[in-house]
Amino acid sequence: MKKYILVSVTILCALAIVSCTAKKEGTSAESVDIAVFVPGIVSGSPVYEMLVAGVEKAVAAAHAQGMNATVQVIEAGTQQAEWGTKMTSVAAEGRYELIISSNPAMPDIIDPVSRQFPSISFLIFDAFFEGNPQITTFRYNQREQAYLSGYMSALVSTSSMQFANADKKIGLVAGQEYPAMNGIILPSFLEGARAVDPAFTVDFRVVGNWYDAAKGAELARAMKTAGVDVIMPISGGANQGVLSAARDEGIYVAWFDDNGYARAPGLVISSSIMAQERLVSEKVAAFLDGTLAKGKPSTVGITGGYIGFVADDPLYIDTVPEALRLRMNELVRRLESGELVLESN
Ligand code: RBF
Numbered sequence: 001m002k003k004y005i006l007v008s009v010t011i012l013c014a015l016a017i018v019s020c021t022a023k024k025e026g027t028s029a030e031s032v033d034i035a036v037f038v039p040g041i042v043s044g045s046p047v048y049e050m051l052v053a054g055v056e057k058a059v060a061a062a063h064a065q066g067m068n069a070t071v072q073v074i075e076a077g078t079q080q081a082e083w084g085t086k087m088t089s090v091a092a093e094g095r096y097e098l099i100i101s102s103n104p105a106m107p108d109i110i111d112p113v114s115r116q117f118p119s120i121s122f123l124i125f126d127a128f129f130e131g132n133p134q135i136t137t138f139r140y141n142q143r144e145q146a147y148l149s150g151y152m153s154a155l156v157s158t159s160s161m162q163f164a165n166a167d168k169k170i171g172l173v174a175g176q177e178y179p180a181m182n183g184i185i186l187p188s189f190l191e192g193a194r195a196v197d198p199a200f201t202v203d204f205r206v207v208g209n210w211y212d213a214a215k216g217a218e219l220a221r222a223m224k225t226a227g228v229d230v231i232m233p234i235s236g237g238a239n240q241g242v243l244s245a246a247r248d249e250g251i252y253v254a255w256f257d258d259n260g261y262a263r264a265p266g267l268v269i270s271s272s273i274m275a276q277e278r279l280v281s282e283k284v285a286a287f288l289d290g291t292l293a294k295g296k297p298s299t300v301g302i303t304g305g306y307i308g309f310v311a312d313d314p315l316y317i318d319t320v321p322e323a324l325r326l327r328m329n330e331l332v333r334r335l336e337s338g339e340l341v342l343e344s345n
Contacts, residue, residue, distance in 0.1 A: 039076050056071060059071050098122075099120055161252070167229070171228035174204070224250075270316075
């Protein structure tokens with residue numbers, strides 16, 4: 001009997017050692033492999049530049065804590081019809097535990113793909129989706145973001161600044177039309193402008209893709225001729241064309257998504273930002289440490305600092321007269337304090 005117990009204990013210990021060793025080896029060799037699926041081209045698109053920077057930041061922090069994680073950035077390019085197939089082949093590699101992407105069209109592309117790969121989690125930023133436990137989305141309050149831009153654009157357009165004209169007309173150049181653009185960004189840009197003067201209209205033009213800088217420049221020049229003195233470009237690589245036309249023709253630019261004052265000093269009069277780099281790095285860190293609430297959509301905005309207006313940049317201070325900046329500060333204060341509430345939808 002005694003011998004039997006002893007043998008059992010020995011076997012148990014042996015099993016424990018094997019399992020401990022196996023686990024230890026597993027942990028040290030185990031790596032969380034992450035793919036960043038960029039639906040477009042990184043360079044020239046603030047949302048995608050911040051996406052990549054945010055993931056890299058979280059992974060660097062994880063490395064500093066001794067965790068093993070890898071990142072692979074995959075540019076899916078501008079042929080949107082190919083994104084679904086490309087996403088399927090990235091998932092089918094079998095390497096990635098987490099695939100990260102960004103833009104409002106991605107959930108509908110990822111939803112059917114995810115079902116074939118139930119062990120992969122997907123984080124999609126700048127998007128909203130419910131009902132798939134593998135897909136976690138984060139959306140920005142772009143009503144706030146575009147309202148801020150419209151307000152500053154109208155302040156500048158009605159000012160005595162060098163390139164402002166008498167027309168109460170501002171412009172928006174979009175890469176393409178999509179529900180968040182037509183239903184939120186464009187109407188909120190107009191709403192913000194009309195809070196300055198109800199006579200404002202928005203000249204809305206569409207490039208048709210997210211890369212054609214020559215078309216961006218051509219649209220901006222035509223808008224100037226039509227009486228537009230401030231343009232908000234949201235067209236990825238085509239923004240470069242809007243900037244060059246702005247320099248050539250003397251047009252003000254309301255930059256969107258990140259701090260754009262240095263892109264055309266003296267002409268960029270506004271930077272309404274989404275804190276995509278910060279949000280991405282926070283959520284990837286939460287995924288890596290197991291605290292992320294998966295499968296749920298969330299919306300972030302000016303409360304919490306995920307939407308904001310860059311008011312402390314010296315280029316902004318040099319370019320925009322103080323009286324206008326003070327009115328802008330007041331709008332930001334009213335939004336931050338909750339005195340003015342703009343619902344996200
Ligand atoms: N924004 C960019 O800056 N670059 C892009 O290449 C880009 N591609 C997009 C593709 C689709 C299908 C959609 C719906 C949006 C795209 N956006 C792009 C817009 C982006 O998601 C976001 O709305 C804007 O950056 C404004 O915050």
